[in-house]
Amino acid sequence: MIRDRTWGSRLTDIVILVVLISITLTCILPIWYTLALSLSSNSAAAAGQVWLWPVGFNFNAYTQILKDTQFFGSFWISIQRVALGAALNFVVVLLMAYPLSRTDRQFKARGVLMWILVFCMLFNGGLIPLYLTVKGLGMLNSVWALVLVGGAQTLVFNVILTVNFFRNLPKELDEAALVDGAGPWYSLFRIYLPLAVPVLATITLFSIVYHWNEFLYGLIFMTREQYYPLQTYIQQLVVSVDPATMSEDQYRRLSELSNRTLDAAKIFIAMLPIMVVYPFLQRYFIHGITLGSVKE
Amino acid sequence: MRIKSFDKHYYLMLLPGYLWLIVFSIVPMFGIAIAFQYFNPGKGIFHSEWAGLEHFRYMFVLKDTRDVFFNTLIIAVLKIIAHLVVPLVFALMLNELRKLVVKRWIQTVVYLPHFLSWVILGGIILDLFSYNGPVNQLGAMFGFKPTLFFAQAELFPWLVVGSDVWKEFGFNTIIYLAALTGINPALYEAAGMDGAGRWKSLWHITLPGIRTTAVLLAVLSLGNVLNAGFDQIFNLYNPLVYSTGDIIDTWVYRTGLLNLQYELATAVGLLKSVIGFILISVSYFLAYRLINYRIF
């Protein structure tokens, strides 16, 4: 790209850089603030004195979390959920995307099957039948409820993304394989799979992020808190309670439990895994999203 | 080329995915029947009395439902527009940067909020905007009176849209950046030789070069017109801002589960699904007609 070197242009460059950097800063500051809060003293946090630097620096919140078995139990459930959910998503999406990326001539049912998927994505019977289904399958309190129910809802979107990616791959590869007498399985695993790394990395990242962040199903399908995934566990720390529905001793216990620095520390730890993972997957997903959704 | 014997392999590949969807998406749809019943939990869905369209009639009388449809529409449309424009501007600015290292860093950082859950971000944002929070303290330095941002109904939709744009713009930038790199550099060189400045190049080369992408994204987002973001609003709102901030999904959740009005909640949810299905179909055909693109 050709650039002119006038002063006006340089000034524009500087303005752009400043704007970009300040916008970028707003993306880090909230996280920094949470970290500062978690390292502050409880009274400073409650009085709202903390801003960019911890006040009354200490690690109490973190040492307290180390003793919290519930927190680590939930953390472990979330890890399991992410691992199972992402793996299952990977396999099923890959298998579905191949036939659905055939042309209408190659696979006649494609159109109908695709609309069924869209239908599934949009319609639902509400939480109560979902609960009855999960219960009927004996999956209450099982991590599989989270993996399968959540996974089914994100499945369609991932399939559509992958189908689009497949359709944009050069047709010649596929046809050459057919001429050599290779079947669809060979074609899928030997030709498409190696080429589909970007999109599969993308949907895997989507799946990881979804399963890590989703909180509502934990609340619905887990009958005891020891089975909660991490986000559900954190969510219930933040909601407030109505004293009119409680007796006074319940209320008393609750009021002794609130603790802002501890909450901040839990929130910060809950962010860590995602912050560690995404920079590594980034170069794949840039490729995956753009190829999957946009065809120029 | 169609090879008939491949069909059975295709179905085999599709089997796990469709089984998954049947169990966790299609079967629970029997709950839609609740919308047409006097649902009695003791008798269950199969033995409750039929109500015909009564709940739908009540739904149209109720001011609440009109409000939530209206709120949903406003918030969703604002979000759609902002998600189209802000990332575009950001991508254009980023594209003007010459230092690649800075560019890469900025990119990596602005994705970050996309990966954090609303459970977590909701907690952080409410904290930042609280009465004694950093935002008000900052405002006080410039002589502004402290405000209760999340108590003001007329502010709430903007805060929701703003925070959602903040969370997602970095991620949405990816697609535009890809489109920008797809523009032939020779065009810029030719323009430079013709003496076109930076603004002229932007107007005559860059913007036309990504027009298709922008149109496609606009069409695709049509399907989201009734999705204003459950997770976000659920974690940010309070009764004071129900009048402008309560959306279909949060209302259905509260009404159906917390207030025990299953029938009404299911009816409203069903209406939303139907409208969503129509919108998706419209965007499917629009994309096909306007830019000859098959969404799925």
Place this chain on the structure above:
Amino acid sequence: MKRKVKAACVVALSAVLALGACSSGSETATEPTTEEEQTQSTEPADPYGSYEEPMTISIGMQVDPTDKDLPTGDTPLDNQYTRQIEEALNIKVEHAFTASAANMRQKISLAIASNDLPDAMVVNAVELRQMVAAGQLADLTQVYERYASPEIKDIIDKTDGAALKSVTFDGKMYAIPGVQADADGIHIMWIRQDWLDKLGLEPPKSMEELATVARAFVEEDPDGNGSADTIGISGPQSGDGKMYANFLESKNNLYGFDAIFSAYGAFPGYWLDDGSGKPVYGSTLPETKEALSGLRDLYAQGLIDPEMAVREASDEPIINGKSGIFFAPWWMGYGPLTNAVKNDPEANWQAYALPLDADGAFRPHAATPSTEFVVVRKDYANPEVPMKMLNNLFKNEMENTFDPSKGGPGFYPLRVVFAPSDEIEFTNKAIKEVLAGTKTKEDYVNDRPYKLLPSDLENITKIKQEPYDDWSIGTWTPDADWGAWTRAYSIMVGGNPIVDTEMERINSLIYEQTPLMESRWVNLKKMEDEMFLKIVMGVAPVDSFDQFVEDWKRQGGEQITNEVAEAIQQ
């Protein structure tokens, strides 16, 4: 293809049927035992009798995971309470589900809606009605007659039928009602006496004086830190905070404005007699409009917490010594005051039955005695098991068997409170008698239903020093025993205004939902809450109240009023 789709449909359909079969299969009753046959008879049975065969009961229970009260090794399923129940009654408790206080309502709703019920659980009035309507509950009339212990019956009888009425539908009793002390429903003014003294002010008797005092608290730096960071009057918190208790949740409204409303003669949220025997909804009356307008002025002048209704926790500024006044029931020692005094031992919170209305009277609204109900699933083979557990709880609380330091009473399965209606007043007076030396502990040995009285009388001198007629914070020594202080400070400081003030208590005509309310009330209530908050916070004009009244009547309020009229005829 078509055939394939059909096949898929068949698969789906059969799965649905299988599910239906599953869910109805799980509801079939377990084998009836001999005990069930006994319930057919009407003869009194032993309320404390142990079972020969081990019984199991699955319950839904509130458990807070951050609660670390239990000693190491104990769990919500295995602790002093469950072990005692197993030993004394041969009943084994299982958890169908547990949830934190914040998620409890939602879990119960889910259980009701999916008809996936535990054998027994504790529900609120709305849930109770819903379950009765769905035919999910066991008729407990016989169980109560035969098994309830005399003390519990006595406490329930003392409510003049109110407790029984709240659980009786078509002449049958569908739940065991908990009974809470009347005092829980009286909302009084808590105020920083040390701030008043410092600024040379008296406790505000009227609304004008209240404004004056609140202004002084906001503007004259009562905490002496040199910055204007104090709140005059605390307000309700975000989420579930309410400006006033209502007929469905008629007690324990913390940080609301109940006493201010009644100072205007307004009783929003209550069903009142319009003077001609017809019911009228308090929120629609002109007095309420006037009160709202008064509150609006207070808020506009910055005398009410500017962050009201948005603040996550209204107790925070109270604990941190930043708020001067709030309205709440007597038990605030259990509320924010323990932490407030721990933070600042000088924080002299005192309570008054103020402000007074135009006639110079304190006329608070009164509560229903029962807000928690123990219900039993319809097909549970031994519906008397929960009743026995409650008998056992009450007996052991009287005998002081349990050690609260090994896990609070909330860990007792299916616990609801059974308190004599006048528990607070009675205890307050008894403590004064004993301190004055006019009576001794032994004079009260026969008042067994006041189950905490012996320990109250035992502990009082540990934490209360002379002079015994002054209740300022300086005369207490909470460090000696915080647990005892919490209770004694609540009963004495919070109980004094109730004991010492002549007051006319305003009752709601009903405390339960009528049938139409099931589908309409939530939406009407939401409209009311929003409109009133907007008026107070200055977002909507005061006259939008009139529009609200019209909308309220049109959107079902009128029909509901008729239903209430019918309900009180019966």
